[in-house]
Amino acid sequence: MTLLSVRGLYKTYGSGASSLPAVRGVDLELGRGETLALVGESGCGKSSTARVVVGLARPTSGSVLLNGENLHERLHDRTVRRQAQMVFQHPDQSLNPHFTVGRTIAEPARLLDDGGKGDVEARVVEALRTVGLGPEYLKRRSRELSGGQQQRVAIARALICDPELVVLDEPTASLDQSVRSRVVALLRQLQSERQVGYLFISHDLTTVRRLADRVAVMYLGRIVEIAPTEELFEDPQHPYTKALLAAAPIADPRRRNKVVPLAGETPSPARLPVGCAFQDRCPLVHDVCRTHQPLLEPSSRLHDVECFAVPTPAALAGVQSGER
Amino acid sequence: MSLLDVRGLSLGIAGREELLRDVNLTLEAGEVMGIVGESGSGKTMTALALLGLLPPSMEIRSGTATVEGRTVLEAGARRVHRASGDMTMIFQNPRGALNPTMRVGAQVGRVLRVVRGKTRAEAAAEAVALLRRVGISGAERVAKAYPHQLSGGMCQRVVIAMALAYRPRVLIADEPTTGLDVTVQAQIFELLRELVDETGCGVLFITHDLAAVADMCDRVSVLYGGQLMETATTVEMFEQPKHPYTQFLLESLKPEDQQGEVQAADAGVDFSLPGCRFAHRCPHVFDRCAAFPPLVETNDKHLYSCFLGQEKSLDAAQCSRSV
Numbered sequence: 001m002t003l004l005s006v007r008g009l010y011k012t013y014g015s016g017a018s019s020l021p022a023v024r025g026v027d028l029e030l031g032r033g034e035t036l037a038l039v040g041e042s043g044c045g046k047s048s049t050a051r052v053v054v055g056l057a058r059p060t061s062g063s064v065l066l067n068g069e070n071l072h073e074r075l076h077d078r079t080v081r082r083q084a085q086m087v088f089q090h091p092d093q094s095l096n097p098h099f100t101v102g103r104t105i106a107e108p109a110r111l112l113d114d115g116g117k118g119d120v121e122a123r124v125v126e127a128l129r130t131v132g133l134g135p136e137y138l139k140r141r142s143r144e145l146s147g148g149q150q151q152r153v154a155i156a157r158a159l160i161c162d163p164e165l166v167v168l169d170e171p172t173a174s175l176d177q178s179v180r181s182r183v184v185a186l187l188r189q190l191q192s193e194r195q196v197g198y199l200f201i202s203h204d205l206t207t208v209r210r211l212a213d214r215v216a217v218m219y220l221g222r223i224v225e226i227a228p229t230e231e232l233f234e235d236p237q238h239p240y241t242k243a244l245l246a247a248a249p250i251a252d253p254r255r256r257n258k259v260v261p262l263a264g265e266t267p268s269p270a271r272l273p274v275g276c277a278f279q280d281r282c283p284l285v286h287d288v289c290r291t292h293q294p295l296l297e298p299s300s301r302l303h304d305v306e307c308f309a310v311p312t313p314a315a316l317a318g319v320q321s322g323e324r
Numbered sequence: 325m326s327l328l329d330v331r332g333l334s335l336g337i338a339g340r341e342e343l344l345r346d347v348n349l350t351l352e353a354g355e356v357m358g359i360v361g362e363s364g365s366g367k368t369m370t371a372l373a374l375l376g377l378l379p380p381s382m383e384i385r386s387g388t389a390t391v392e393g394r395t396v397l398e399a400g401a402r403r404v405h406r407a408s409g410d411m412t413m414i415f416q417n418p419r420g421a422l423n424p425t426m427r428v429g430a431q432v433g434r435v436l437r438v439v440r441g442k443t444r445a446e447a448a449a450e451a452v453a454l455l456r457r458v459g460i461s462g463a464e465r466v467a468k469a470y471p472h473q474l475s476g477g478m479c480q481r482v483v484i485a486m487a488l489a490y491r492p493r494v495l496i497a498d499e500p501t502t503g504l505d506v507t508v509q510a511q512i513f514e515l516l517r518e519l520v521d522e523t524g525c526g527v528l529f530i531t532h533d534l535a536a537v538a539d540m541c542d543r544v545s546v547l548y549g550g551q552l553m554e555t556a557t558t559v560e561m562f563e564q565p566k567h568p569y570t571q572f573l574l575e576s577l578k579p580e581d582q583q584g585e586v587q588a589a590d591a592g593v594d595f596s597l598p599g600c601r602f603a604h605r606c607p608h609v610f611d612r613c614a615a616f617p618p619l620v621e622t623n624d625k626h627l628y629s630c631f632l633g634q635e636k637s638l639d640a641a642q643c644s645r646s647v
Contacts, residue, residue: 041505042476147363176362176532178576203506206535210579247510249539251577253558256539260514262507265477 003197004030004053004084004165009062011048020270022048024221026062027296032164033195037208037229039244040218041266046201049218050167053199054084066165082112085158089170091150095142095157101128102138105157112161127156130193131186148179152186159190169201184210205248209233214302217241220269220277223296227303237305239284276308284309325393326350327526328374328411328494333387333397335373341595342385344369344550348619348627351494351526356516358541358558359530360573364593366550367530371496373397374528375413391493412487413496417503418479422471428482429455429467435489454485459515477508484515491523498530513540534577538562543625546570549593549601552619554628566628569602600630608632 011023023045030036038046051057053064055075064071066083074080085108088094095104105124113120125135131152142150151171158166168187172180184207191198202208208215209229216226217238225238236242246261264281273279276289288308296306328351336342344366351357361367372378374389374397389397391410415421423431432454433447442450448467455463458481471479480500487495497516501509517540520527529541537544537558544561546553546569554567565571593601600606603613612631619627620634 041507042503177534178362178573181576205506206577243507247506249510249513249533249535251535251538251562251574253538253541253562260510263511265475265508266505 002029003032003034003067004028004199005065005068006049006053007063007065009049009052009064010060011045011052011057012060018270021221021272022269023052023059026218026221026223028199028216028223030165030197030199032197033191034214035191035198035200035212037200037202037212037215038218039202039205039208039215041203041244043220043266043269044218045221045269046218047169050086050169050199050201053165054086054167055081056086078112082108082161083163084165084167085161085163086167086169087151087154087158087171089173091147091154091174092142094154095150097141097143099141100138101133101140101142101145101153104142104153105160108157109160123160124156127160128153130159130190131156146179147175148183151175151183155183155186155190159194159196162194163196165197165199167199167201170203171200172207173202173204180207187211205233205245217244220266220272222277222306223304224278224306225304226296231303235303237299237303237310238307239282239309240278243281282309327353327355328389328391328528330370330374330389330397331387333370333373333389334385335369335378335382335387336385336595337381338383342550343382343595344373345601345616347387347547347550347552349528349545349552349555351528353493353526354520354524355543356520356527356529356541358537358544359528359547360532360534360537360544361547362532364549365547367532367547368498369550370547371413371498371528371530374494374496375411410492411494411496412490412492413498414480414483414487414500416499418476418483419471421483422479424471427468427470428474428479432467432482432485432489435486439490451485451489454488455482457488458482458485459511460485476504477511480504480512481515484512484519488519488523492525494526494528495519496528496530499532500529501536509536516540534573546573550595551601552629553602554626556626556628560626564626566622566626567602567630568606568608568632570628572605 006026006028009023009026013020013022026049028036038049040046052059055071058072066080069080071080071084102124105127106120109120109123128135128137133149133152142153145153172183175183188211190196200211212229214226215229215232216223217240219240225232225241233245236245243262262281267280275291276294279285279289282289286308294306294308296304299305299310330347330349333344333347334342335344347370359367359370373384384397384399386399388395394410396410422428429448429451432451436442436447436450437444452463452467455467460466460478460481501512504512516527531537541558543555543557545555548569554561554565554570561570562574565574598616599614600617603609617629617631619629621627
């Protein structure tokens with residue numbers, strides 16, 4: 001059974017004329033011990049998806065199944081709830097400045113676990129050790145720690161209830177390069193030890209390539225392409241994915257970006273055009289893109305693309321049978 | 325004579341240790357010089373010092389800076405630089421750098437009136453022309469908009485237009501694309517490159533993103549803990565880094581299973597120690613590192629601050645002599 005299954009997820013903020021559709025029909029599956037990266041630019045709905053998946057926000061429609069159980073119908077149930085935890089982008093803002101490190105990490109255990117209070121402290125020390133910090137940090141407060149140490153504490157807090165799913169919302173975005181690669185190494189090590197599934201939200205493609213097994217690219221609330229990591233980086237199909245990969249600078253001065261891959265900026269989700277949301281920036285735009293919404297279809301095994309301009313086996317078969 | 329010449333710049337909070345120690349930088353006309361470092365390395369502090377925008381608690385202990393020979397900074401003085409058009413800065417958060425209650429065209433126009441002495445009508449017309457120049461389509465309409473009505477990328481274009489209104493010789497860009505999407509970042513980089521080619525100004529490009537440096541800069545200076553570690557052309561820096569810190573920084577770009585010796589990455593810098601500020605993390609540390617290492621020159625464009633290379637070249641010299 002898959003660990004996480006997201007079906008037909010819609011999340012709309014506000015209502016009526018001022019409504020803002022942040023997520024518009026997302027389907028996802030994530031297995032145990034697997035990492036699925038959700039990449040896309042600001043406002044594409046990746047953080048909204050993350051918040052719904054851990055139960056911090058309710059879906060407008062659609063469902064989130066965790067081990068086959070509907071998360072949003074079982075939010076009161078601690079045994080379901082502790083299965084999904086989250087690590088936030090800004091550790092300095094997501095840790096309570098009044099709490100000691102020990103109390104911060106113990107909080108979810110006290111709130112979500114049934115076990116006696118006595119063993120909590122031992123578990124906190126153990127959780128600290130797994131993220132590479134000694135017991136001397138128990139009495140410190142978050143402001144006394146560096147960014148990398150703060151994020152380690154946030155990871156320990158997410159892991160203390162032994163969840164099966166951890167949503168990582170840009171966990172390394174606020175960290176320096178050298179600290180970043182150490183946190184990524186820690187996340188990988190913890191995953192191989194515990195078989196925890198990661199839903200990894202990021203716009204940093206280098207880190208995504210290192211951490212993820214599969215990558216889903218989001219644009220304005222929809223997944224436009226999903227594929228195994230290396231396949232997506234080596235053979236991107238959707239014109240937006242191609243532009244995104246081409247736009248990211250490479251740390252090699254002999255391979256500079258010569259052309260700007262994409263004009264314009266992402267339009268506001270509040271004023272979406274009819275048809276494909278990418279039409280106004282797309283180099284391959286066609287009449288049908290302005291009238292119909294393309295759907296995510298397999299372009300090869302394990303590789304799905306949502307674009308009329310990408311020939312999928314199904315579309316090609318249709319063309320061939322039409323010719324005959 | 326270099327366009328910008330910073331010599332021996334040291335600064336710190338009055339009565340406390342030095343936060344920036346003996347920093348030397350040069351920038352030529354038409355050149356993009358990257359200033360790289362992690363948070364707290366002193367890169368923004370250097371820029372603020374050049375612009376005379378240091379917080380009141382900071383004092384300049386020693387050093388000078390000149391633009392085309394004119395002094396813009398000297399020790400002890402609070403502020404030498406004036407809004408002369410010599411230098412201007414693009415800040416990290418474009419929305420925060422704009423006045424939220426003023427139409428963006430008026431904000432660009434105000435620079436033209438105050439700095440360049442234009443009349444109100446001239447300024448309004450030239451502001452629209454500048455907005456058009458930075459790639460804003462429908463510049464007349466955008467000039468009448470308030471910052472909150474524009475996207476982050478548009479706001480950064482407006483800020484660049486304001487900077488251009490000064491006709492600066494030196495443009496300081498402090499993490500100009502942080503918070504912008506990569507596809508928009510590529511557009512802003514392209515715009516900055518065009519402006520350098522067109523106006524011949526020099527750009528100090530402050531960033532922590534080595535990929536952005538590789539993409540944008542002709543030369544790079546690496547800062548750590550307020551100490552200038554290394555200056556070289558971008559290609560040399562990436563291919564033949566001399567300083568252990570630069571080597572470590574580049575190493576951290578590789579997948580972790582290919583990285584070399586592990587160092588305590590989270591350890592802070594002790595600014596009160598007199599020696600090299602990277603010594604406590606350096607895998608090659610030895611007794612001489614307790615003193616402050618001077619800048620050594622390997623060739624005319626490659627300088628670094630470390631005893632290690634000197635020791636080796638000394639050894640090499642002795643070896644060749646003994647042979």
